[in-house]
Amino acid sequence: MPDTSAPSFDDVPRDLPVETLPAATILFAGDSGDGIQVTGAQFTIATAMAHNDLATLPDFPAEIRAPVGTTYGVSGFQLHFGSVDIRTPGDEVDLLVAMNPAALKVNLHRVRRGGAILVNTDAFDARGLELARYDTNPLDDPALKSAYQVIEVPLTTLVREALKDSGLSHKDIDRSKNMFALGIALWLYQRPLEAAVTWTEKRFAKKPEVLAANLTLLHKGYHYGETVEAFAVRYEVAPAAMPGGTYRAIRGIEALALGLVTAGVKSGLPVFYGSYPITPASDLLHELAKHKVFGVVTYQAEDEIAAIGSAIGASFGGVLAVTGTSGPGMALKTEAMGLAVMTELPLVIVDVQRGGPSTGLPTKTEQSDLLQAVFGRNGEAPMPVLAASTPSDCYETAYEACKIAVDYMTPVIVLADGYLANGSEPWRIPDPDALPDFPVAFATPKQAVREGEVAVVDAPDERTPEDNDARFLPYVRDPQTLARPWARPGTRGLEHRIGGIEKQHETGNVSYDPANHQLMVRLRAEKVDRVRQTYAPTAVNGADEGDVLLIGWGGTRGAIEAAVERLAAKGRRVSSIHLRNVWPLPDDLAPIFDRFAHLVVPELNNGQLIRLLRDAHLRPFIPLDKIQGLPFRTAEIEAFVDALLDQE
Amino acid sequence: MSDPNELSPSTPEQPERPVPTLPPGATAPRRVGTLPPGFASGTKTPASAPGPADARPHPKPAKLAGLPEGPGAPAVLPPRPAMPPAGGDGGGSASAADRKAWATDQDVRWCPGCGDYAILAAVQRLMPELGIERENTVFVSGIGCSSRFPYYMNTYGFHSIHGRAPTLATGLKTMRPELDVWMITGDGDALSIGGNHFIHLLRRNVNLQVILFNNQIYGLTKGQYSPTSEPGKVTKSTPYGSLDHPFNPLSVALGADATFVARAMDRDPKHLTDVLRRAYQHEGTSLVEVYQNCNIFNDHAFEVYTEKATKPFSTVYVEHGKPLVYDQGRKGLRLDGLRLEPVDLTGSAFSADDCMVYDETNRELAHLTIRLFDAPEHLPRPFGVFYVEQRPTYDALVQQQLAEVQALRGPGDLRALLHAGETWTIGNN
Incomplete structure (x- = not known):
């Protein structure tokens, strides 16, 4: 020292x-x-x-x-x-x-x-x-x-x-x-x-x-x-042996704010944050309100619905739009989330989870909004869901969510929780140049097409804004991501109308056609599925095979990995994986599951990820649920695994 | 279905229908280059939705003719152009071709005879004469019959969800103040489900125009009473009569510190256009309530104000600087204590000089005038621009604060931001 x-x-x-x-x-x-x-x-x-x-x-x-x-x-x-x-x-x-x-x-x-x-x-x-x-x-x-x-x-x-x-x-x-x-x-x-x-x-x-x-x-x-x-x-x-670098102590909620500001810089877009104060998400509003020098606009809306509505309006205007809340606010925002799905506009929705239901335990932590995030909307309204796992991981998760939102033209949910938001840890400050830029290419007038032409994103160059016979088709999709073009109001030749009524494929016109509806539902689902293209391979913490695999997500990472360490030290053959991309689930999990005898899913809820896993994998996943408004203690997970293996 | 990627086999059996409402670029069938594998097979570009489209002539595709050259959105909000003098039916000097450029090729799907048509026509007539450009204009709406409006304007448009148009419009205008934003809403949308957003939009004074179609009924849900329906109204949801006390949208607006409050009606398009023009000129949230007849569920609701036989003595048009006189000069409104009292100008007792001279900058007078509402059998219903106040707009204040902070503290430095606060270094980094 x-x-x-x-x-x-x-x-x-x-x-x-x-x-x-x-x-x-x-x-x-x-x-x-x-x-x-x-x-x-x-x-x-x-x-x-x-x-x-x-x-x-x-x-x-x-x-x-x-x-x-x-x-x-x-x-x-x-x-x-x-x-x-x-x-x-x-x-x-x-x-x-x-x-x-x-x-x-x-x-x-x-x-x-x-x-x-x-x-x-x-x-x-x-x-x-x-x-x-x-x-x-x-x-x-x-x-x-x-x-x-x-x-x-x-x-x-x-x-x-x-x-x-x-x-x-x-x-x-x-x-x-x-x-x-x-x-x-x-x-x-x-x-x-x-x-x-x-x-x-x-x-x-x-x-x-x-x-x-x-x-x-x-x-x-x-x-x-x-x-x-x-x-x-x-x-x-004594001082800990930590990797070299410059550190600061950071709370998760601060890291979320920094991640959003970083995404604004990296995308070249102004950031709009619409929010209504709610515990434990309010500090995100407080943090972002400080960052006006980066062009961040914070808007304290009259209610949760106005918070997301304003963000959707900003997104339509070509801005990196974010809204944040906690569980009760998520409930209020759900109709507008569906609108963002239908209009296929980029939007990041941060849910700092707390104990529920209803007002629940406002200042206590829980992971009980997962199913709400994945499924909690009327109609078929899929959207990607990311979960931050440590206070410092909040930074990259926020950045990644923004990138997915604009690359795929979709609303994205970021799940944090009260423990992550308020908890702090040393953060090795990243090199801001290490995260890639993702400059946004707005639609250009040349993307309008004439009658009989194939609608493609990469249209011929000779198109001019004054081409009177050309029409902009707002729901033509990128062949790789299925993202539709983002046409910024103010761009001549791209005037178009969108809304919550079902869209006709490609034209975006109002359509009640039965076949078109099925096509559009499938296209929206497929687009969200393709977000998997962005995933890093799922990493196993510990040995590649063994008796027990702990499958976690979100803020339980520290407790799970500490338990794996303790169990391994006792000679137990235990490993873990931790999901940042919770929805759609990664498609490389099955081979990992194959290599472990028991699949345990620790969660701070009554069993939510486990339902998604069972649906996708039809295996005997074992729940380890804690619903006390408190994070896991390492010993709880350790004892559970000990008991599981000792009863064999 | 065996293959989840296959569309329903019923698709090819769909009867062939003419697709007159499709824009030229989308005419089926043609190769769809952007569909993923599994989606393309058997896929047609779907036909237009079923509906009474065939009953009406199909408008030809709008042309982009007549637009001046120039780049897209200006970076800085330009001053609004001075208005040319109004003239003709509904005012405006725009040619038919100019008006047409602002219409889309979509079939207008309101019921035949709906008052919405007249409002749409007035707006489409007004647009070309404002000297603005379609690409810089956005129509945002909520839900309801009126909220289909954006589909018929060849501008940027957003048909959002019930009651929430003010929220989208606020977010959009705050971040893109150089755009002209118009909000279309109705009595249910703005005053019932969206009442909260409505008052907050007005108090913030976001610089946009609100056209509130008030037909005193829920149309799209097929005829329930609305927050502006008269007490005792018999509807499907109130077979024994409504017990709700209705409120006056303009009183609500004044109570919410609105800076531009006006009323017009669908059956007086010239006045409507004049009011809309003034609404556009106002910097701030301009609220224009339009009495709009729903001929299906609430026909004749405003008949007394629109029909020749009753209109003269049932309406009073307010004009800044002019006395409150109506019924072709036969009647007037005089200030009696804290209320406006109708007086007969045909006898010797009162003349126009005794009548209240309207001052649209006087909030108290606006309150009194707007409350010519509570005893409709004795008092004329007022129309016109009731109140105008100059107050900084929310969007301008937001941008101003951003600029001030940036001028004070310089541009953001991401590296410095990440390193803010107490830091420590381990190793040689």
Whole structure:
């Protein structure tokens, strides 16, 4: 580790033993108003700067400020970091920082036996215990202290004492106690302070007294660790061996935004993003709204339908159009999605999935919109569906979706989820030149044809816009992709009308002809099937053959691959594949399935991909479903496979 | 079917029909070079849809004649051309050939006698005289009888879904402000299923024209009452009479801060054309409600305003700067407190000088005038341009903000964007 990352004021360290860990998991928990998410994000940056690999799981209530001290108001931020490859936010917590009794009550079960719990003892008063529905003070329970290493810190007292001359109100002082806790955690794991200092300076640049208070607490917390003999050991987590490159920490939702901006640059098209705020997709609107220098226009529509309608209108105008939402919004957009299918306009629809049905679990993650994405429209309305698998994979998935949309003149759905959107990980920043450009060739006047001519995309050059006998045929198709031409309004000679009524083949005129309808339904389906031409071969993670193949999609990738690693280490013959292109399904799966005895499909739903797989492959796929609003823990998948193989 | 790629065997047995509605380039049969294998066999270019097409003469294919030379869409929104003086039936100096260039070769499929024909004719008449080009013009519609309109305009067109035309039109105009966008909608489309989008379009003031065909009935679904139907209306869905209170689309529009609010009717094409011309000239969302007769499901709905015997005393045409006088000068409207009161101008008590002089920039007056609606037996129904306000348009503001941010911060640099925030480097990269 470079010397610069060592805190400069840590020059008189207490003579504590240092235990080196390959990885650790910390969970900060407290009231949703306690600044838990900020604390977690700061620890994340400090950890990234220490060159650890990491994965995070913010977990917050749907209520903005739930009643203080209640269990349902507990906000959490879990961070798993290590010198090894980190794929999940961690199964078991090594250190729980509980700002109040409710935070302890909600999260105690996540702490491993023997793990550490740092509590703010000031919050464990009669009122706090009552709010958390504790009959007795859990800190007085000898069982707690025998099972866990409990570190009792009178956080509120310490913070008030440290800031008694700051001139800040009691309320402001109490709100800053997260910085003290952050300081302790940074000390405990030997994280550098610089990143948190820089961030704090930026955040409170306009409020010098608040800035001073926060920096004081950060440092006091750090020093508290070494002065108070509450800690028996400090931990060291060495830098991870990561591929060379420049890194940043990125959340999935940020990566989605960057992928869309990149696609705009690569296609040469302005980006239009129409959206209506909805958890957990709103941050995509917030992120994209920053990028006006790239010509990105964001439109906060009056509702979900207006959001997609405006995007379809923009797409008709020759723009890279995107709309984003979560499950309930997807439901509202479905009719308009069908319109995009019928009019064969490029459109990207981002669905950041959350627990459903109905309002469901707005802030919790789930993978339950897959069948909705693949089938959830009236009529035969196929469209490609892509699923991002990690926060950083969101970048390429968004780019790929845009490319498919314009290459195939089709709406494309991108599935992310709350875990991917809010979770962060180190991202090796890609070379923007590495992704290919996909300049869009709009239809030209020479594509109009005269009577008796064959309609082809590559028409003779001598056609002029003033050729009075020529007609533009908006539904003539590219022979390879079956894409229809994209005619930009403003182009003379290509005036045409489209809409939601069935189209006559080639002319695009209204047609109720029975044979034509069947032809058009088949053509639209075949076009979507041909998106397979763009797929990379399906890669097997692990050995090419074995006893169990785990078949995953979306945000479960980290947990599945971590489980494969653990199982393989025990000698189990387990591999996995992970689908980014969920629909149409890749056509190279059968030979892979042939090489494994058991086919297990882990999903955060009641069995959705498994239905698509059974339909296509008629094999005894085994479901592994978790529907708790939480991501898989690696151990859950590991245990399932162990049980499966042990019962043989 | 054994081969999923084969079309239904019934295809070849389809009776041969003349295909007069096909554009020349699509005449069947001919080789279809772009079909994938498996689709070509036995495939004919399908005939036109069944329908009462044979009952009407088939318009000849439109010509692209008369278009000036020049490149496609201008990059910058040009100022709208000054209007030539109106004249003749419905106004306009466009020749028949000019008008024809704006019509498509598609059969118009509205019921014979429908008021929509007159509105279509007025629009097709107006277009050539506006000095605009077909390729820069887009008609966007929702669902309903009126929303078939774009198919008959030889421009770019989008027949979208029920109630959602404002959303498409907004997205299009926001990103392509140099295009002329017209939105076609009806009382069900705009005020019922699309009511939300309608008010938000108006408050945003997107620079486009809305023609709202109000026939006070659902036509395409065969005759249910609409949000503008009168109370007690007996329809298929209200055999004992409708209990719904109808609303006044123009009051809704003013309530939503619309910047151009007008009313015309299908049976007065000259006035309709004049109002549409003014709507086009206005920068912002121009709402033109058109009373349109549905002779199948709601015939005579506006008869009192359109027929010679009753029209004079049942209607008042408002004009900016002119007193509110009607019935060939025999009656007028006078401001009495906060309401407009009809007065008799034939006696000695009142003259035209006592009548309210209309001011289309006065929102309160517009409100009062538009509310000549609640007691139709005593008051004339007003027509004309009721309210005009100059307010920045949404599309212009969006483009302006983009330009300002780009001027301030320079063009986007993708590499810099990806590297934004805290970064760290591992190895020699």
